[in-house]
Amino acid sequence: MQKRILPSLLSAPFYCLEPAVRNLETAGADVFHYDVMDGHFVPNLTIGPLIIKSLHNRLQSRFDVHLMVANPDVQIAWFDLPAVRSLTIHVEASRDLASDLQRIRQRNKRAGITLNPPTPSHSLDPYLETIDQVLVMSVNPGFAAQTFLREALPKIESIAERREKMGLEFIIQVDGGINQETIAWVRDVGADEVVAGNAIFGAANPAAAYTYLYDKLQGKDIRT
Ligand code: DX5
Numbered sequence: 166m167q168k169r170i171l172p173s174l175l176s177a178p179f180y181c182l183e184p185a186v187r188n189l190e191t192a193g194a195d196v197f198h199y200d201v202m203d204g205h206f207v208p209n210l211t212i213g214p215l216i217i218k219s220l221h222n223r224l225q226s227r228f229d230v231h232l233m234v235a236n237p238d239v240q241i242a243w244f245d246l247p248a249v250r251s252l253t254i255h256v257e258a259s260r261d262l263a264s265d266l267q268r269i270r271q272r273n274k275r276a277g278i279t280l281n282p283p284t285p286s287h288s289l290d291p292y293l294e295t296i297d298q299v300l301v302m303s304v305n306p307g308f309a310a311q312t313f314l315r316e317a318l319p320k321i322e323s324i325a326e327r328r329e330k331m332g333l334e335f336i337i338q339v340d341g342g343i344n345q346e347t348i349a350w351v352r353d354v355g356a357d358e359v360v361a362g363n364a365i366f367g368a369a370n371p372a373a374a375y376t377y378l379y380d381k382l383q384g385k386d387i388r389t
């Protein structure tokens with residue numbers, strides 16, 4: 166399983182988005198996390214598909230769309246764009262998770278489910294065999310730069326164990342509060358793709374911050 170750091174555009178400088186993304190592409194990033202918030206399911210309002218459409222022809226990267234919207238059935242179609250790699254919906258938001266996941270897959274996108282911090286991992290059970298990725302929230306969704314919630318760790322670990330037992334191959338993602346320390350915690354319990362906003366774009370040198378997290382996720386700091 167390829168281990169990736171997904172820089173989150175939520176913390177990117179929108180006044181110069183293209184060079185900011187390109188800078189991280191040069192450092193090796195190829196999938197960017199894209200937070201869609203509706204001001205209803207979460208207490209913040211962000212972006213629709215416009216930014217992906219306007220960046221699409223100028224960059225190589227693809228986008229991992231995190232839909233933090235109530236009833237995502239309508240918005241799924243809005244993100245049926247070539248640059249979208251994956252679409253993740255919240256188990257707490259969807260009215261009909263099975264058909265929303267099917268809607269995503271019919272569009273040849275990777276389909277994901279997200280769990281908020283209080284949501285137990287067994288709510289994934291009916292879907293484990295049909296999903297491409299699980300996103301474990303390690304903050305309550307809505308804002309960047311929050312503190313990592315440690316209760317995400319046993320949750321990630323148990324999802325990774327179940328995946329192994331069942332012989333499945335979905336990606337395990339983590340989102341929220343990742344920094345130079347917490348990256349090792351999530352790596353050690355089985356995360357494959359780790360979202361990082363403030364730790365990258367809030368750094369003096371975002372490319373160096375990306376590389377630091379990437380190397381740590383690959384275990385380059387572990388002595389053998
Ligand atoms: C929070 C978003 C995250 C956010 C993470 O609701 O879903 O993707 O960008 O930001 P950091 O990495 O700063 O916690």
Ligand code: ZN
Nearest residue numbers: 198200231340
């Ligand atoms: Zn997110």
